[in-house]
Each structure stands twice: as structure tokens, then as C-alpha cells.
Amino acid sequence: MTTFDTGRFDTVLVANRGEIAVRVIRTLRALGIRSVAVYSDADADARHVREADTAVRIGPAPAAESYLSVDRLLDAAVRTGAQAVHPGYGFLAENAAFARACAAAGLVFIGPPADAIALMGDKIRAKETVRTAGVPVVPGSSGSGLDDGQLAAAAREIGTPVLLKPSAGGGGKGMRLVRDAALLADEIAAARREARSSFGDDTLLVERWIDRPRHIEIQILADGHGTVLHLGERECSLQRRHQKIIEEAPSVLLDDATRAAMGAAAVQAARSCGYRGAGTVEFIVPGKDPSSYFFMEMNTRLQVEHPVTELVTGIDLVEWQVRIAAGERLPFAQEDITLTGHAVEARICAEDPSRDFLPTGGTVLALHEVNGAWDSPLAERGRGPGAVRTDSGLSQGAEVGSRYDPMLSKVIAHGPDRASALRTLRAALAATVTLGVTTNAGFLRRLLAHPDVVSGDLDTGLVERAAAGLVDGTVPDAVYAAAGAVRQAALEPAVPEGGWRDPFAAPSGFRLGGEPAPVRHWLRVPGHDPVAYDVRPGAAEDIREVTADRVRITVDGVLHTFHRSGDWLGRDGESWHVAPYDPVAEALRGAAGAHGADTLAAPMPGTVTVVKVAVGDDVVAGQGLLVVEAMKMEHVISAPHAGTVTELDVTAGATVAMDQILAVVAPHESATDAGDASPRTDEEDAS
Structure with missing residues (x-):
């Protein structure tokens, strides 16, 4: 990293949290710039707070009262003597009003001009602007401020399938794919709710859906002296519910000519709005005809997936965000940008x-x-064969709640070619351990081994099509064996040195004149039926080791090693909470009045945003009763069968815990099919 003149900035406030705050802080440190972290009450002991040079509390846990409070962020910057503010991504990163407020307070916003944010943040105006500049765009609705009827009419004119998109946001929030025109009204209402919750703006647009598309984006760097460059592309086609989960650079789809043409189009799009700093121009590309690409949107901020571009170009994008904001010129030309090797990133989510x-x-x-x-x-170990980099906001003891985005970290691998990068990333995910919070690391590892992923035959629907085959709904026998060994070890008191232990002090299976009988332990993994697992005391060949952080056990002649913390076990990126289960206590609890299939419980911790019924209302099977939002995702809780609402224990705005009872629906006597008692997501409700 070259020397940076800190005369312009000696202190920068990072207006964000989690892994992106940690990542920005580290580049600031490398540049010799003092960093200021901000935190809500939920993040008082968070990793980004501890890694910064100083930190300021900005409010209670709700984002609206902390990370989204412009006044509190600016006050923190002024109080700590910051000259500039880095917004990270999410929260206020693409908020033109925040950029203007920074300027009014005498602070440099490390990002594009406010006018460029406003223009490109409005997807409707953005499409019109780049179309005028000669950039091809996806066919869709025109004009802003369309009401529900006008959106529905535009969708019918385009012809289903269509994609509903919030005009003010990104990241897949509020997006709805509609294949049945009869569902437009419900889907428009749901998209508006999520857009309003995520971005404070429920303006929508509608676009033609391109079947089996690929999502390819171009990284842009633009200084304040007229130089605009592209740093190649990223393939972001592996998505679930319109959220990217795996990204890579470069894309196997593009040849040199198409890469150059898309790069030139992205540069033109950036010039059309007077862009400055790091940004990304996103294109949707038909997989069978990559030369027919369409502009989707421009993200006027750093992208979550920026590390893969850093690793193949050798350019620290955060460093150049800071340098450009300080007035520096880009010292390289387009012909100086080269792509070396291949990089792949996986997003670890709660x-x-x-x-x-x-x-x-x-x-x-x-x-x-x-x-x-x-x-x-x-750093050198971040690039090259077998190199792995983890960008993370986690630390041991951290609390992962439902108020913020579910992404916890990103694991990025770099190698000389795509095959080696994929292998390295799969190995890194297998070695990643997060006990206490269930994550998608194991799923991502299996996805990276899917034949279509390995071959590069990607599209944005691949994950949805393949997901069922990549999710193992069973718990391996070795997990129960390890948990049984843990329970048995906890019941067996240690033998005092040189002393004697009462053989009847713990269940040992002891019996006269024969081998010890198996000791039965009842165990349960949430979401699975309880299991009775028999442990053979004294079978040293089976249980090799049980410590506070590890279990080694042989099952059917195969040695298994698990990471352990309390009742949690983990290996190969997977984790299981295997708790003791008392069948007698559970039976008594059920006899005391459990509602069984009539009960609707919260499928995850979150906030009730909509209550559609009241006690005494008659409902039909599958009818949406409540909406619970967690980590910026909506989930519709539906009636398990036709019946009457006899209990309703929550109101709109209430915070609920996982498995908390929300409502009870007593079945009608005429109901012949109780249906599925499981709550359904909004996607299922719409299908």
C-alpha cells in the first residue's frame, strides 16, 4: 500500500456495523487514519467497536433510532473530530439526504455526490438516464409514483412473468417474481410493505422477467478529475430469493470482447450521472446470448462482494474510496487493469x-x-494458491439478534484458476466453526460442489431448483453418538486421585456377572423428533475423547471429530444444538394443555408487523393471519386449517421469540383436513 497523505483526513467515522465496519476500519488503520466506530445498545461489545480507535454510542437497538439516525451520526462525527464519514453498505450508504447532511456539517462523504446517489437510487430515473446515454435496459414500466392499479396494468401489458422491484432499494429486499397475474394485488401489497420497512419508500416498478438469466455486475472506479475505469466483472447468479449468496470474479460466461463491451457500457452509465468513487453497474444477461445484456441498476456504494474484485485485481477498493474522497487522481489507466487468477466468495448468514x-x-x-x-x-496470504480471507463481524460471546441483516461474515478464496478457488473455498467452509448460532455454511459448501456450479452453468434460479437436494433434513447418527457421549461424561463423576468411586453414583449400566448394559439418553435437535440413544459405558474404543471444546467418537468403525461448546456440536461447516430431552416432563406438559396442531408459533425471533385477524374470526385453511419480520425478511403465518381464532397473543409491533405462541385456531367441526400446521413463508403463500 502506497503512502497516503493524511493531511486531508486524520479521523474517519464509519457509519455502519458488523463485518463491513471491521473491514473499513482495517484499511483505515493501514492508511494511518484514526477510526471512529458507532454502535447501538445491541452492539455495545461488538467486534467493530473493539477494533476501532474509538467508539460512540448512538442510540438504542432499533436501527431507526441509531444507525439510521442522521443527527446522531453527525453528532458523533463532530464530537470525535472526524473529517469524513464512510457509510459502508446498507443503512444510509445510498441515502442522498445523508450525503448532503454530511456536506452541510463540513464532513466529506466517502462516496459519490448526493445528486448521483439520488439519480441512480431511483431505479426509474436511472433507467431513463442510462437509456439516453445509449446503455441497453430491461423492458418495464415507465414513470414514477405508479399506484397499485397502474403497476398491475403495466405488468399485464408486459406479460407475466414479471418482477416487482422497489425503486429506492437493492439487495433483493421487496422484490417479487409474479408468474400468475391473479396474484398481482397481493404481491404488490407485500412488496410495498417490505420496501417501506427496508428503505422508507414503497415506490415500485415492474420489469420483464428474463427466464434463466445470469446476473453480472461491473465494478467502477471514478475520481474527481474525469477518469472513470472499470475493474472487470463479478458473476452473482447464485442467489436465493433474489439475495446473492455466492459471487466470483471473473465470470466464465464472458469472453474478452463481451467483457470490454459491458465494461464500456458501465463506464458510460457512471459518466451519465457524474459518478465519483467506487460503484457497481449491474446487468442481467441471457445465459444463451451474453452479448444481449441489459442494465438493471447502479449501486452507488461498495458492494458486499467487493473482495473478489480486490483479489483478482490487487486493488483495495476501500483505500481508493478514501483516496478519491480526499481528492487524489487515479494513477492507472484502463489498460493497466488486469485480472489475475480467480476468486470466489460465500456469504455466511444466520x-x-x-x-x-x-x-x-x-x-x-x-x-x-x-x-x-x-x-x-x-496481504500476501490473501492472494494466490490456497489463499483464504474471511471478512467478519463476529467474535466469541457476540449476540446475534433479529434487528439487523442476517449476514455474519464472508469467506473468500483466491486461486490460479476457478477449479482451485472452488476447492479452497469448500475446504475453508468446512473448517469454519460457529457454535451457538445456526448458519448456512454447510449448505454453501454443498452448493459449491453442485455439478452445475462446478461446470459454470449458472443462472439466478439454480439455487432455488437445487436447494431441496442440498438440504439434508436428517441429523447424522454420529451427532447423536457424540451428544450421548457428552451426556454420559457429564453424569460420571471423576475418580479422586488414589480414591474410590461409588459404582452406583451415576448410571453406568453396571450389572453383576455380565457386560454393562447400555445407558439410554434422550436427545433432541430443534425441529426434529426426540431420539433415544444408547451409550455403552466403558467402551473406550467408541468414545475417544470428550472435552469442553471437542468430542472424538468412533461409530461403525469410523472416527468422527466434532467441535463442541455446551450442548452444541459442529463439523464441516454444520452445527447442531443437541439438548437433553425428558419424555416424562414433555408428556406432562402436553397433558396440561398444549394446543398441538391448532397452535401457531413464531418460526424465528422477530417483530410482528401485520395482524390480519381478531379473536372470534373464522378463517380458511392457508389464510394469512399475521406477518412476522426478521432480519429484513417477511414471513406470513397462515391458518393450519379452517376454524375460528380462539387466541391471539400478539399485536402489531410486538417483538417475539422463536417458538413463542402467536395464535390458536380451533378447527371447525366440519373440517376434514387439518392441513399442515407449519407456518408458511410469503413465497409459499403466493404460490
Whole structure:
């Protein structure tokens, strides 16, 4: 990293949290710039707070009262003597009013001009602007401020399938794919709710849906002296519910000519809005005809997936965001940008693939991240064969709640070619340990081994099509064996040195004149039926080791090693909470009045945003009763069968815990099919 003149900036406030705040802080440190972190009450002991040079509390846990409060952020910057503000991504990163407020307070906003944010943040105006500049755009609605009827009419004119998109946001929030015109009204209402919740603006547009498309984006760098360059592309086609989960650079789809043409189009799009700083121009590309690409939107901020571009170009994008904001010129030309090797990134999120990817939470009890500590984003071990970089906001003891985005970290691998980068990333995910919070790491590892992913035959629907085959709904026998060994070890008191232990002090299976009988332990993994597992005391060949952080056990002649913390076990990127189960206590609890299939419980911790019924209302099977939002995702809770609402224990705005009872629907006597008692997501409700 070259010398940076700190005369312009000696202190920068990072107006964000989590892994992106940590990542920005590390580049600031490498540049010799003092960093200021901000935190809500929920993040008082967060990793980004501890890694910054100083930190300022900006309010309570709700984002609206902390990370989205312009006044509190500016006050923190002024109080700490900051000259500039880095917004990261999410929250206020693409908020033109925040950029203008920074300027009014005498602070440099490390990002594009406010006018460029406003223009490109409005997807409708953005499309019109780049179309005028000669950039091809996706066919769709025209004009802003369309009401529900006008949106529906535009969708019918385009012809289904269509995609509803919030005009003011990104990241897949509020997007709805509609294949049945009869569902337009419900889907428009749901898209508006989520857009309003995520971006404070429920303006929508509608676009033609291109079947089996690929999502390819071009990284842009533009200084304040007229130079605009592109740094190649990123393939972001592996998505779930319109959220990217795996990204790579470069794309196997593009040849040199198409790469140059798309790069030139992206540069033209950036010039059309007077862009400055780092940004991304996103294109939708028909997989069978990559030369027919369409502009989708421009993200006027750093992207989550920026590390893959850093690793193949050798350019620290955060460093150049800071340098450009300080007035420096880009010292290289387009012909100087070269792509070396291949990089792939996987996003680790707090979600449970076995429960339809519902958000999770909890306390991080044990954590191991591969090469998670680095002094510079482009340190030598961050590039080259077998190199792995982890960008993370996690630390042991951290609380993962439902108020913020579910992404916890990113694991990025770099190699000389795509095959080696994929292998390295799969190995890194297998070595990643996060006990106490269920994540998608194991699912991502299996996805990276999918034949279509390995071959590069990608499209944005691949994950949805393949997900069922990549989610193992069973718990391996070895997990129960390890948990049984843990329970048995906890019941067996240690033998005092030189002393004697009462053989009847713990269940040992002891019996006269024969081998010890198996000791039965009842165990349960949430979401699965309880299991009775028999442990053979004294079978040293089976239980090799049980410690506070590890279990080694042989099952059917195969040695299994698990990471352990309390009742949590983990290996190969997977984790299981295997708790003791008391069948007698559960039976008594059920006899005391459990509602069984009539009960609707919260599928994850979150906030009730909509209550559509009242006690006494008659409902039909599948009717949406409540909406619970967690980590910026909506989930519709539906009636398990036709009946009457006899209990309703929550109101709109209430915070609920996982498995908390929300409502009870007593079945009608005439009901012949109780249906599925499981809550359904909004996608299922719409299908």
C-alpha cells in the first residue's frame, strides 16, 4: 500500500456495523487514519467497536433510532473530530439526504455526490438516464409514483412473468417474481410493505422477467478529475430469493470482447450521472446470448462482494474510496487493469437451511474463522494458491439478534484458476466453526460442489431448483453418538486421585456377572423428533475423547471429530444444538394443555408487523393471519386449517421469540383436513 497523505483526513467515522465496519476500519488503520466506530445498545461489545480507535454510542437497538439516525451520526462525527464519514453498505450508504447532511456539517462523504446517489437510487430515473446515454435496459414500466392499479396494468401489458422491484432499494429486499397475474394485488401489497420497512419508500416498478438469466455486475472506479475505469466483472447468479449468496470474479460466461463491451457500457452509465468513487453497474444477461445484456441498476456504494474484485485485481477498493474522497487522481489507466487468477466468495448468514432458511439467532459460543485476522485486505496470504480471507463481524460471546441483516461474515478464496478457488473455498467452509448460532455454511459448501456450479452453468434460479437436494433434513447418527457421549461424561463423576468411586453414583449400566448394559439418553435437535440413544459405558474404543471444546467418537468403525461448546456440536461447516430431552416432563406438559396442531408459533425471533385477524374470526385453511419480520425478511403465518381464532397473543409491533405462541385456531367441526400446521413463508403463500 502506497503512502497516503493524511493531511486531508486524520479521523474517519464509519457509519455502519458488523463485518463491513471491521473491514473499513482495517484499511483505515493501514492508511494511518484514526477510526471512529458507532454502535447501538445491541452492539455495545461488538467486534467493530473493539477494533476501532474509538467508539460512540448512538442510540438504542432499533436501527431507526441509531444507525439510521442522521443527527446522531453527525453528532458523533463532530464530537470525535472526524473529517469524513464512510457509510459502508446498507443503512444510509445510498441515502442522498445523508450525503448532503454530511456536506452541510463540513464532513466529506466517502462516496459519490448526493445528486448521483439520488439519480441512480431511483431505479426509474436511472433507467431513463442510462437509456439516453445509449446503455441497453430491461423492458418495464415507465414513470414514477405508479399506484397499485397502474403497476398491475403495466405488468399485464408486459406479460407475466414479471418482477416487482422497489425503486429506492437493492439487495433483493421487496422484490417479487409474479408468474400468475391473479396474484398481482397481493404481491404488490407485500412488496410495498417490505420496501417501506427496508428503505422508507414503497415506490415500485415492474420489469420483464428474463427466464434463466445470469446476473453480472461491473465494478467502477471514478475520481474527481474525469477518469472513470472499470475493474472487470463479478458473476452473482447464485442467489436465493433474489439475495446473492455466492459471487466470483471473473465470470466464465464472458469472453474478452463481451467483457470490454459491458465494461464500456458501465463506464458510460457512471459518466451519465457524474459518478465519483467506487460503484457497481449491474446487468442481467441471457445465459444463451451474453452479448444481449441489459442494465438493471447502479449501486452507488461498495458492494458486499467487493473482495473478489480486490483479489483478482490487487486493488483495495476501500483505500481508493478514501483516496478519491480526499481528492487524489487515479494513477492507472484502463489498460493497466488486469485480472489475475480467480476468486470466489460465500456469504455466511444466520439462517437454518433445514427450516426453509428461516432466520436464526443466539450467542456465539465458539468461533473459528479461516485466516480471519489480517492486517491489510491485500496481504500476501490473501492472494494466490490456497489463499483464504474471511471478512467478519463476529467474535466469541457476540449476540446475534433479529434487528439487523442476517449476514455474519464472508469467506473468500483466491486461486490460479476457478477449479482451485472452488476447492479452497469448500475446504475453508468446512473448517469454519460457529457454535451457538445456526448458519448456512454447510449448505454453501454443498452448493459449491453442485455439478452445475462446478461446470459454470449458472443462472439466478439454480439455487432455488437445487436447494431441496442440498438440504439434508436428517441429523447424522454420529451427532447423536457424540451428544450421548457428552451426556454420559457429564453424569460420571471423576475418580479422586488414589480414591474410590461409588459404582452406583451415576448410571453406568453396571450389572453383576455380565457386560454393562447400555445407558439410554434422550436427545433432541430443534425441529426434529426426540431420539433415544444408547451409550455403552466403558467402551473406550467408541468414545475417544470428550472435552469442553471437542468430542472424538468412533461409530461403525469410523472416527468422527466434532467441535463442541455446551450442548452444541459442529463439523464441516454444520452445527447442531443437541439438548437433553425428558419424555416424562414433555408428556406432562402436553397433558396440561398444549394446543398441538391448532397452535401457531413464531418460526424465528422477530417483530410482528401485520395482524390480519381478531379473536372470534373464522378463517380458511392457508389464510394469512399475521406477518412476522426478521432480519429484513417477511414471513406470513397462515391458518393450519379452517376454524375460528380462539387466541391471539400478539399485536402489531410486538417483538417475539422463536417458538413463542402467536395464535390458536380451533378447527371447525366440519373440517376434514387439518392441513399442515407449519407456518408458511410469503413465497409459499403466493404460490
